[in-house]
Amino acid sequence: MAKIFTIANRKGGVGKTTIATNLAVNLSKKGKTLLVDGDEQKSAYKWNEYRQDKLPSIFVLDNLIDTLEPLNNEYDFIVIDVAGRDSQIFREALLISDKIIVPTQPSLIDLEVLEYVSEKVAQAHENNSDIQSIVIINKAPTNYRNSEIGQAQAYIGQFQNLTLLNTIIHDRKAFRDSFVESLSVSEMSDPKANDELQQFLCEIL
Amino acid sequence: MSNDRFLKARTAKATTDFVQGVNDDVKPINQTETIKTKNSKGVTVEPNHLSAKERSRSKHGRNLTNYLFVEELEAIEQAVEKLGEPSMSNFVRQVLLDKCKEVLGETEYNRITENKRNVVKK
Numbered sequence: 001m002a003k004i005f006t007i008a009n010r011k012g013g014v015g016k017t018t019i020a021t022n023l024a025v026n027l028s029k030k031g032k033t034l035l036v037d038g039d040e041q042k043s044a045y046k047w048n049e050y051r052q053d054k055l056p057s058i059f060v061l062d063n064l065i066d067t068l069e070p071l072n073n074e075y076d077f078i079v080i081d082v083a084g085r086d087s088q089i090f091r092e093a094l095l096i097s098d099k100i101i102v103p104t105q106p107s108l109i110d111l112e113v114l115e116y117v118s119e120k121v122a123q124a125h126e127n128n129s130d131i132q133s134i135v136i137i138n139k140a141p142t143n144y145r146n147s148e149i150g151q152a153q154a155y156i157g158q159f160q161n162l163t164l165l166n167t168i169i170h171d172r173k174a175f176r177d178s179f180v181e182s183l184s185v186s187e188m189s190d191p192k193a194n195d196e197l198q199q200f201l202c203e204i205l
Numbered sequence: 206m207s208n209d210r211f212l213k214a215r216t217a218k219a220t221t222d223f224v225q226g227v228n229d230d231v232k233p234i235n236q237t238e239t240i241k242t243k244n245s246k247g248v249t250v251e252p253n254h255l256s257a258k259e260r261s262r263s264k265h266g267r268n269l270t271n272y273l274f275v276e277e278l279e280a281i282e283q284a285v286e287k288l289g290e291p292s293m294s295n296f297v298r299q300v301l302l303d304k305c306k307e308v309l310g311e312t313e314y315n316r317i318t319e320n321k322r323n324v325v326k327k
Contacts, residue, residue, distance in 0.1 A: 065218060069211040091224040095214035116230060127217035
């Protein structure tokens with residue numbers, strides 16, 4: 001039976017696909033992993049198509065529950081990347097996931113949508129009581145004097161049903177470059193980016 | 206995570222509005238339009254903001270009247286009975302819509318049927 005991770009947020013541009021692809025590559029070293037792209041833009045699916053070491057991947061725009069049920073026992077991990085908006089795929093993913101990972105940038109405009117995400121997670125919990133919702137601060141400024149991160153942590157801490165990870169993924173060129181090259185940062189030579197990714201993996205597994 | 210999560214998810218999808226209630230915090234904008242019917246009467250419609258549970262074909266939809274010879278209706282009734290369909294209306298609607306999908310193609314059919322609107326009763 002697969003462990004299902006959904007990477008979602010109602011806000012676009014927060015790095016969902018980058019997190020999803022990096023997560024899928026690293027989980028594939030631990031067990032058979034399926035990458036599911038649920039976004040019309042197909043970014044994750046195309047990223048995988050250009051990889052030399054391809055992951056099993058599918059593109060799904062509707063009936064996610066029916067599509068994944070027969071694959072549930074075939075894989076150890078399923079990573080679902082959904083579009084940066086509310087959608088039926090997002091709602092279906094909430095009903096079957098073990099963990100929903102919500103990447104957010106630490107800016108006010110990004111944090112504002114967490115209230116909606118929190119509300120949907122609470123509703124999904126009525127039918128999927130095992131779901132765990134995790135927030136990861138992503139694309140954080142690398143300038144240590146920036147106070148945004150601390151303020152964001154305090155704000156996210158107010159949501160009782162969202163668990164904020166200690167890991168902070170900073171806005172590093174390595175993440176952007178790795179995506180362009182259809183790689184994970186763990187397959188590149190940026191130790192800082194890789195350390196952040198490994199810390200993230202330790203926290204969610 | 207329990208083994209029956211997919212069963213639970215399917216049940217939740219079928220029996221609650223959770224999956225259909227996308228963007229349910231967005232307040233509806235009331236934009237009505239008038240559709241001219243074949244007999245030149247106007248029907249006022251508005252975009253659908255009702256949940257699947259609240260929306261009813263008889264309360265919010267339009268009707269299609271089609272006269273049949275006695276024997277034609279009997280043939281339909283017998284086919285419905287043979288298939289064990291619970292309702293003749295459901296059968297007629299589904300057969301017609303399946304044919305429309307075939308004629309129009311799936312993309313065009315979906316484009317039309319995704320534009321959900323309801324009749325405004327005066």
